[in-house]
Amino acid sequence: MADKRHRAPARSVPAPQARDKLAFLLALVPWLLEHDRVTVQEAAAHFGVTEDEIRTSVSLVAMSGVPGATATYQHDDLFDIDWDAFESDDEIAITQHVAIDDAPRLSAREAAALIAGLQYLQALPGNADRAGIRTLIEKLSRGASATPSQLAVSGGPDGEVLGLVQRAVAEGRRVRFAYLNSRGEREERDVDPLRVESIDADWYLRGWDHLRQALRTFRFDRMSDMVVTDDPIEHDASEMHLPDTLFEPSAEDLEVTIEASPEVIGLLADYIPDGALTSEVGDRIRTTLRVSHYHGLKRLIAGMPGTVRVVAPEQARRAVAEWAAAGLARYA
Known part of the structure; x- marks a missing residue:
């Protein structure tokens, strides 16, 4: 007679999809190569997974590779790890890797050019996430095919003036400074800072000029005695339409x-x-x-x-x- 007893259906936890495992491995392998030797616990904490998942993934990495000319896997065609350290001390160290170096990478010159551009952007007051830019610069330095040239963007604005403008933008404060106009006249200006831009070696502040009651452009090297006032700005960059051209025509031009x-x-x-x-x-x-x-x-x-x-x-x-x-x- 057939067994008529009913069993409650087992509750199953959805297994990770194959593409999720692949995405994880594609992130794990470069991280392990970059950090040389790490513990299973450190890897699990970094990726937010269990230690068993790390161990399983590392074992899978050690069985991965690219077949050689014979279409079979030889020892040199597979990843390898320090098995003694892995099994005894729960440490992960990749001792041999394949195919990673064959991926297209930026040349030292290309990486240096991008880093120079990022350094320029890092100086602009409107870029609040400077930590993110620094991280990207570090990744470009490590990921290039050769060490990029050590460089820094020169000819930038005066550091003290730029620092005050950055502070004013972050705090939403008006700046006050003495300005030497193109006719050699010195004037006191109260300005809501909106954007910093450059043309060649000259740097400019674009802002709302309370003296002229209009948008104006000021050259950094003509500013002096700049202070950040306690007055809040009345015009924000997100609310103003800044023309694409740096200089606007005037009847006096x-x-x-x-x-x-x-x-x-x-x-x-x-x-x-x-x-x-x-x-x-x-x-x-x-x-x-x-x-x-x-x-x-x-x-x-x-x-x-x-x-x-x-x-x-x-x-x-x-x-x-x-x-x-x-x-x-x-x-x-």
Whole structure:
């Protein structure tokens, strides 16, 4: 007679899917290689799994590899670990790995270029997660095919001024500073800081100017006596529409006609007004710039030697020529 007794169905815990195990192994192996020798307990704590799961995964890693030319697995085709340390001391050390080095990796030059860009971003007040950027820089340094060149982004803004701007942005406070404008006049400015940007070696603060009641751009090297006030900002970067161009046209701007090599026209885009007429003159492009003062024009042209020529007006040509001659005389 058949057994009529009923058994309560066993409660089952869903087993990890194969793809979940694979994803875990893909994360585990590089971590073990990076840390050289760790305990099972340290690995379990890092990944938030049980110690038995770590032991099982490590044993699976030791049976993994890439078949050789004979399509069979030989000893050199498999991962291997320090079995004595694993079984006796619960330590994990990969003594042989395969295929990992065949994966595409950044060259030392590529990693150095990315690190330089991240260092630049790290300096900007708007990037609050600087710890995340530092971690990414460390990963790029370790993950490149060779050690990246030791470098730092130079020509940045004055450290004290930048530190005060970063503090003001973090605390939502207004800054006050003395500013030397393009006409050589010194003015006190109260500004809600919104963004820090740069063009070549020059750094700028974009913010809401309470004196002018408008968005304005200030050069770091013309600021002095900066303080962070107790006044909260009235305008936040998330609420303001900041134009893509760094400089906004003004009715007081001066128009200058220049001829430039085609490859540098893009660098002058912030100074070329919308609708400016352009024409080809030989191998150069003639167009119009708008600048607030000829002093700024001198610096702009000097930064692109041999590629930009001032055509008109005569006052602008003379200002640039005299400035260049004065600079040359210092070398005599």
